[in-house]
Amino acid sequence: MHALQYEITLPADYEMDVIRRRVRSKGHLLDGWPGLGLKAFAIRERGKDGSTVNQYAPFYLWTDHEALTGFLRGPGFQGLSDDFGRPAVRNWHGLAHEHGPAHGETPRVAERLMRAVPEGGDTATTIDLALDELRAVVREPGVHSAALGLDPHRWELVRFVLRILGVPGGSEGEQRYEVLHLSQGTTR
Template structure:
């Protein structure tokens, strides 16, 4: 599993209805994309859920590198680049994935928490803690799914979860979920990924 996200931070007075409209028009394009586990079309709106910014920030869990590459190099990503410019694309290597306590429920919000891997920490201990945190999040009432991944370039962990209500049992940045494409969700490997 590979995790990926890009963020488009928009002006404070930006009409976020434009983003909602965009997702309603094009969100279905990845509903059957080969190699994609899940794409959560995410948005933060200034003032909602404590967000200081307006932001469009889709989050992906990929089953295959080929699917991710075909999306970036020859797929719908070019439309976003044409409309908004080329954003920095963050990637993390999968550590763990779990279906949540409410796996069939529609996702209302997502929570993303990034954390630095402490200097001098035993890497296997940090990664095992991330795996346990994924299981803990997934077991909470209203959790649709949970995942964790690591970026060894920045030595950063990311914890990601989807929730069926807007008061999630997770710490981090809260995003509104506009749409979820999940053609390969059933193929995402469960549990520890190494």
């Protein structure tokens, strides 16, 4: 499994309904995409859920690296690049992906938490603790699914959680997103 995300930060006065319409008209094109685990079409809107920016920031889980590469080389990603500029794409090696009790429902909220793997510490223990935290989160009511990934270049972990409803609070450094559409692919 591979996780990736790109963030397209838009002007402060950008009409986010443009993105909503774009997702409504094109989001379904990735439904059933071979080699895609899921794509959460996610946005952050300035002034909502603590966001200071308008941003389109979809998150992907790929089950097949060739499908991921094909997507980045394909017309859909080229169209996005033509419209907004080619974004930098963050990627993580997938460590875990688990379904929660609300997996059959439509997620409306996403949370992303990134944190460093401390230098000089025990990497395996840090990852094991993050996996334990993921397993605890995924059992919470309203959780659709959750994933954990590792970027060994930056030595950073990412946890991404999809929920059917938002929950108050959150961890320090957590980013919250509105999920406009969820595409789920097929296994190759």
